[in-house]
Amino acid sequence: MKKIRLRCPCGVLLTSSDEDGLVETAQEHLAQEHPKLAGEYSREQILSMSF
Numbered sequence: 159m160k161k162i163r164l165r166c167p168c169g170v171l172l173t174s175s176d177e178d179g180l181v182e183t184a185q186e187h188l189a190q191e192h193p194k195l196a197g198e199y200s201r202e203q204i205l206s207m208s209f
């Protein structure tokens with residue numbers, strides 16, 4: 159299955175099998191690790207940084 163990935167500026171690699179999952183994973187990571195950034199990234203921004 160194809161995986162999509164997102165490299166957080168802190169160096170953590172987030173992966174998911176679909177866009178919805180990646181957005182959710184990224185938002186969760188931001189909320190836990192970077193509370194100041196939580197809510198700063200829209201779905202489109204997250205997906206534009208994914209690879």
Ligand SMILES: [Zn+2]
Binds near residue numbers: 191
């Ligand atoms: Zn991070």
